[in-house]
Structures are given as C-alpha cells and as structure tokens.
Amino acid sequence: MSASQAQSEVGLKERFFRSFQHDVAALQEQIDRLNTIPGNERNEAVDQCLAGIDRLSHEVKDASCYIPAYDQRTYSQTIKGLSEILQTVRNTFNPPKKFSFKTRKNAPAVAVSGSMGLDKSEESRGLINTSDTANADSSFPSTALGKVSREEEDTPKGASRNVEEIGDGIRDGPGVRRPSFSNASKINIANHSKLHLALPTSASSATSSGTLSNLQSCVVDLSIATTGSPFAALYLKNIKDSLIVCGQIAGAIHITNVENSVLVITCRQSRMHGSKNVDVYLHSLSRPIIEDCQNVRFAPLPQTFAGPELDHAANQWDQIDDFKWLKVEPSPNFGVLAEAQRVGDEVWRDKVQGGGDGDLEEILQAVRKQ
Template identity: 25%
Template sequence: MSSIGRTLLFSTAIVISGFTLLYFIPGTDKIPESLLKRNEERQELLKKKEENAGPSQAEAFKTAFKEKQLEIDEALNSCHHLDGDRNKIAERLNEISRELNILSKFLSASSMFLVAYDVKICTKGIQQLHDKMVDIEAALLPKKKFGFSSRIDKKKDNNKIIKDEIDTTENKCSPKITIKRASNSCGFTSRSNEELSLPHEEVFNKDVLLSDLNSCIVFIRGTPNTIHVVSSIKCKILTGPVATSVLVDTCTDTTFSMACQQLRVHNTLNCDFYIHVTTKAIIEDSQRVRFAPYNFYYPDLDIHFGLAGLKRDRNNWQQVDDFNWLVSNKQSPNWSLIPMEERIKF
C-alpha cells in the first residue's frame, strides 16, 4: 500500500467475506500496521485461491463439448467403413442422431453460464455435424425412387418391361422401406379437443405428420425435418424452426405459427399464418389466408434456429406467391396481411 494510503484517517475495520472494510473518522493519525498486514495477507490468500481454483463451468463445458463433438465426428466417418451394409449404416446414423440430440440438450442446459459468442460457435458446430450426417445418409442410404426410364428401348420384349415394372413396384412397397419411413416420422392423427405436444428429442431430424385434427392446440418445440398438416379444423399449431419445408393441405379456421425454408399452402380456407420463411410462401386453391411475422417463443428457440440452418435476419413473411393469381400488377384477393391490432401473441 502507498504512503498516502497508510496515512488515511480511520477508526476501525470490519472483515466481510475476506475483504477488509475501513471506516474513517477524522482526528485519527494513521492506519495501524497490524490491520494493514492482515489485509495484505488476506488479499494474498485470495489471490492464491483464485490461482489454484479448478476450471470454471464455462471452461468445463467447452472441454466436454469439444470431446463429444470429436466423438460424433469420428462416428460419422466410421459409416464409410461398414462395407455398405445398409442396416448397420442406418443403425449407426440413428445412434449419431440420438447423440446429436443429447449434445444439443447439453448446450441448451449450459447456455445460462455461456457468453453469446460461445453459444453461437457451439450451435454452429452442432449444425455442421447435422449437415454432415445428412450428406452421409444421402450418399450411403439413398432413397429409392419410384419411376421408369423415359428412354425405354421399344424393341424390348413387352413381357420384360412388365416384369421390370412389377419388380420396381415391389421394391418401392417393400416392408423395409415402410418401416424405415415409420421410424423417421412422428405426429398426431384423428384427435379432437386436446392439447398436444412434441419435444425436441422426438422431432429432431424427423418428418412430422399432423392429420385430421379438430379444435386442438399443438406445440412442437424442436427442429423437425419437415411438417405436413392435413385436414386441420379450428386448431392452433405452433412449431419451432423446421429444417426444410412445411406443407399445409385442406385446413380450415386454423392458426399457424412456424419457421421454415419454404411454406406451401393448398386447398385451405380462412387460416392465419405467423411465419418465418427464407424463400417465399406459396398458396394454391386457397382463400382468405392471412400472414404476419413469426412470434412463437420458447427457451431453446435460438439454438433450434441454428440447428435448422435458418437465418434469423432473413424473413420473407410478406412475400406470398398465389399460383391461382397471374396478374402481376395487382394484389391477389386470396391472401392479405394480418392488421397489427388483430395479431395474436403466443
């Protein structure tokens, strides 16, 4: 302590949580050397404790996150060494999908003590792993397409052509393909007057189907691959960010709040859409549909936006293409914007 500090006038001192609080009273000559020494010793002790302290929560998280990130990346690389065995590859990818979900939940639970930059970097890391998984699945487990070549040799025997078509149909309808589709989808069907919910771990990277719902409220707090809504009447459907597209078909008097790359609306009447779309919304054979900005919120929303690969600063909610309205210089009568005073907060 400087000589100026040593000549400050004071009366007494109180120690609270290792810190000495000095109370100064005019008329006193100087600070006693014993108190100065005690204060210096305490400060030195606190300094040593800080130096010997273990890693902070943030540092421990980053170490564990990095280890898990590398582990998942190695598991993804190992898919190329399974000798093309579709069953083994599918099983490995399912395991990786579960691990990615766990890692996402770990980040979500730890975000309270992380700075925004660290959350952004970790979210980007999870998204990169997810994208890599999708690329590997597309390369090693390509989906079988039903179709015929447009260049069939007319000289081929008709019986051979018929046999090829039958074989293709059998492959398309094989039990293995049906099971695979079922394992990668979820949702609700034929429900009335219920509050329904799907968490992130159930919808992550899956296709969600909502069909034949009447007077229901549906919450999807997660990142599905796609959402398909069919025959919804008088419902509210609120979803987290969707990695690809949302298709709405034959719905009436329903309110939607959803974020996605692309929204397609068919055969729909008197519905409100609160949306975040990175392309444009498309409507067809629909009337009295209205649009406003996406406004559904839940605690992990920012992380899920990152997992879905959607940019928060890019929202074309008011750009709507009506395939039944071809007049470019006039507004389509089939859709409009929801007035500010009529917008609902979720």
Template identity: 30%
Template sequence: MENEEARSTSISSQALGSTLHKKHLSMLERLSNREQIRLDNSLARRSDSDSHSNLPSSSTAFLSRFSDSKRSIESRIAQSRLDHPTDPSQVRSLLDNISASISDLEKLVAESSYFLPSYEVRSSLKTISDLKQALETLNSELIPRKKFTFKNKSAKKDPTAEPNETTPENPESVSTKHVNLSFPVRDSPGFRNKKGEILVMNFKGSDIGEFTVSDLDSCEVRLTGSVRALFIHRLSNCRVYVGPVTGSILIDEADGCVFVMASHQIRIHNAKGCDFYLRVRSRPIIEDTSGVRFAPYCLNYEGVEEDLRGASLDEETGNWANVDDFRWLRAVQSPNWSVLPENERYEVVNISTLGGGTDGN
C-alpha cells in the first residue's frame, strides 16, 4: 500500500515537474521574442536615423555655401559704395558682375530645392530678393539718372515729367522704381519689338549662351536646341515654344500668353492670364502674378528628346504643379495660380510641322 502511494506521489511529482518545465520554457521563449522585437525596433530606429542623417549634412553644406556667397555679395556692394570706379563702363561691368553672382546664388537655391525644407527655400529666396534690392539701390547711386538724360532740342519737354523718367527716346535711362534685376543688362541676341510675326531660332551649332525675347505683340516664338538662359520681357497675346534651357528662364510682364518651356529654373513676374506648360527641375516661382494656369510640358520637334537628355531635363519631375507664389505666404493655396484642366490642355505641340517663320540672329 505504501509502495503504491509512493509510486503515485512520484508520478505526480514528475507530472508537476514536467508542467513547470514547460511553463519555464514558454516563459523563456516569450522573453526571447520580446528581446528580439526590442532589438529589431532599436535597429529600425537607428537605420531610420542614419537614413535621415544625410539630409542635415546636405542642408548644412548648402547653408554654408549660401552664407559665404551672400556675405561676399554684401561685401562687394558695400565696398563699391566706398571706392567705385568713375568710368561708366567700369561701373556697369561692376554692377553686371554682382548681378551675375546673385543669379548664380539663385540657381544654387533652385538646384538644392530637392532636399531643402520649404521654409529654407522661402528664406533663401527672400535673401536673394533683398540682395537684388540692395543692388538696385547701388545702381541708382553709382549711375545717377541725370547722367543718362537724353537732350533733344527738337523734342518738347513735358514740364510734368520727372527729369529721370525712362522714355522710349532714352533707353539707357534707369528707373529704380521699375528695375527688375532678374534681367541682367546684357546685349544678348534675341527677338525684340515685333508684332504679328512667327519668330524661329535654332540654337544647335551656335555659341549663343543667352537669348532675349522682348516687346512682342501677337507673335509666335519657336526656340529649338538648347540655350543657357532665356529672358522674356513685355509680351502680349503671344505663344512661346521653347526647347531645354540649362539654366534659368526669367519672365517679366506677360499678358494673355501661352508658354511651353523646359528649364532648370523658371521665375515669373507680373504675368496675367497666361498658361504655362512646364518641365522644370525646381519649383516654379511666381511674383505679382494672377490668373495663371499650369500644365506639363508638351512640346515636340525633331531631336527634342536628345536635347532634353543633354540638358538633364528628360525626366518629368511633376514640379510644374508645385508652384511657389512668393507674394502669398499663407498656408492655404494661392488664388493666383491653378492647374490647367485636362480637357483644356494642348496634348502635343509639334513645331516641326508648323510652317513659316523669321529666323533669329
């Protein structure tokens, strides 16, 4: 009897030991799994931190370069006030060099906008705007307007007009009230003062770096090949078709026009009622502009794909719809621009099949 009780007790002890062992193993497994999860989460957080660590370094490099350039430009402007040359041609060269440096700084912002936070882009653009204003002031100080007053004995002087007013007879006079320093003062080739014409220019094989299109009314402009910079000024009811621009396109005063263009940077000032079909590496910028609409680039001509690849503009970035209104600082959508409805867009504009045209020089 005692042997049976002892045997029963031994069996019960073994069963209990087996149960406790299983519970112990289960507990160890849970602890192991929990530790593995903790390690995985820790590695994930570290990986995420490492992946974002490149952004501050890129931003830091940009800010360092931007600050150095800004200080250099400010120093040159300040120094120019102290010991500027007296020769007008040297003064103009000095101002042009500073203006070119500001344009280079603007291009740096455009090229860096991929990784910069939006507030950094806005802050940088505000700094560039301040530098342009400072250069504009320097321009008026170093080149007094009275030096450019055009005296024509046969012309009747308007007693109500300011002596420094810009007039068609005096294209060299400067009005600091209306100067837009996005347009460097250069005698670049271009189309000027035309009405109702088809104007054609092919940049392939040419050494033209900059091109100007200004004072056109009801014209059609076709620019093929690649150019470094394009300046567009005072256009009304025009259609402008442009191949790749490797630098910047600067537009000032456009009314009722259609633009189809590709560029690394596009800045639009004082435009009204225009449609823009763009391919652009950075966010397009508008200022003092209203009633403009945007759509993707749709230009076609023989060799356009090769030209776009050569200018690193062969890929669609979608930035045509990411417009920055420099005068609209609220968080809500700017009322000054909109996306062009698909049913109102051009599908493809093939300028190779269009006839007519006057060649540029």
C-alpha cells in the first residue's frame, strides 16, 4: 500500500468515526425526547428512531471494506446498545402485560409476569467515548445555541400540546403568513408551493423539533421564533427552488433531497443527503457532512443572523466531510461560495428576515445563485 493510499484510509476511518459519533448522539437525544411527545405522535417518533438505528447498521456494513474488524464490533455493540435503550423506553409507554394461564380443574393457578428490555445503564449509553478529542461536539458551548431539552412549564398538568400543522387555514400565494403555533409542541410545514412564511416570536414554544417537507418555490424564515429558543432538531426533506432560513438548532439538522435552493443554518451538526445545487450559509460547531450530493456551495452565516451568542463559538462551515468521496483528491461535490456571489446583508436584513419588504419571487431572485 502506498503512502497516499494509507493516508486516504486513515482519513476515511476518522471521518466515519466522527460521523458515527454524531449520529449516535443525535439518536440518543431523539430517544430521550420520546417521553415528552404526546401519545398520538409517539409511534411516528419511535419509527424515526428505528429507521435511524437501521441506517447506522447499514452504514457500518458499507464501511466494512476499510474499517478493522475490531472497530466494526465496537460500532455494532453501540448500535445494539441504542436498540436496547429504545426498547427500554418503549416499555415505559406500553409495559408488558401481566398474564396468567387458565387453571385446569384441581390444578393450582400459575401467574406469570414478564418484563422485556434492559436497564438504561450508563454503560449501554457510553459504548462510544464522547470525551474523545475526535468528537467535535464535546466542545459545544451550552450558551451558544441553548439547551436541547426544554421544560414545558406552561402546559397544564395532565394536558399535552398538539402538533400544529400548516395546511389547513394557511393558503399559498401572495403575502407573508405568520402562524402563531401558540398551542403546538413542534412545527410541521408540508406540501406547499409558493408559500411565503415567517414565524413570529409567539411560535417559540413550538421549537422542540421541526420538519419541513415537500416544498417548492417557497420562502420560509424560522429565525425569529428560534432566537433564544432553538430547535432541538430540524429535518428538511424534498425541497426545491426555495429559500429556508432555519434559525438556530441546538442539535442536528438533517437535509434530504433538497435541490436548487438556498439554506441559512445555525447548528451543532449538519448532515446533508442526496441534494444538489444548494447554497448553504452556515454556522456549524462540528464538521458538516454531505453524502451523495452534487454542487453544494458553502459560505459563512450572514451577519444578519449571527447573534452575540455566536461571537466566540467556533464555526467549521468550510471543514466539510464528503462521506461518499473515497479518494485522496478533494471532493468535486462541494466548494466554497465566492464572496462576490454571496448574498449581501442588505438583502437578508431588508428583504428576508421576518418577512421583510420583498415579495416571494423578488426574494427568490435575490438569493439565487449567480
């Protein structure tokens, strides 16, 4: 093996290790939040956790060609630990029922109670050493984006918040929509075309998590609602020809199938899958990861969206890992957006933030790639 090949293999191992740690931490956060999710939405949240664990398992298998057998076993044990933790949490929602065998005549009754799942021990949660210097998240400042978990102090005892979905009562077309989400626990914006939406401060109670999906030619600004009240996690799926100002995310943002769009993101971790022709204005406290992407251009977060809490927080916006690029040469799938082509602060400030004074088509034209 040549020196360059050896160096490439070491780089792959390190990238996979960082990626795996990030995903494990994100899944642990998702599992920990299951207890705060209303019962009618919990099954979907559990399914998302199961899908994440399954995806991790497949990624370890795909990487087996360059990961030593010992490391593969360690990763597999970690995945098994996550599955056990999830099962334990699920058992608290639906504890195994006690049951008894029917008694035969002249035979004593036999009662049997069972409990499936394992204790949520520190050992099962700590198969990956999160204090390792390779884990960039360990240096994440607690004051930079706020805490991931939040107390729902305003929710009456015995009550649960509902998911408020945009769709009913919110129409596409001219004008800026400002739904309050005052009674929501999370945000779900789906199935819109030519929607211009800006969340007001009253939506800050709904930022435990958010999903934006199936949007085309839309402008969505979440920044005001997340000031001081960041998303725990945010998911972007199937978005085309749009501008999404994601606001602040204390955990991870997962971006899937986004095309011909502009994203403005402040997060702890950024991971993008299957996207192309995207400009990302980013403040990330760990190395961003892309997979199966094409023509993604990165730039630092515009000053308009950079609050004082980010002044001393390290920004790794240009330290990109292309997880599917296995060669020593730099990946052709991403690059840095030239300064001359970046959108100016006057556009962000005057036309975009909080709805601005520009209409939808004007804003999209102003931020599109030159």
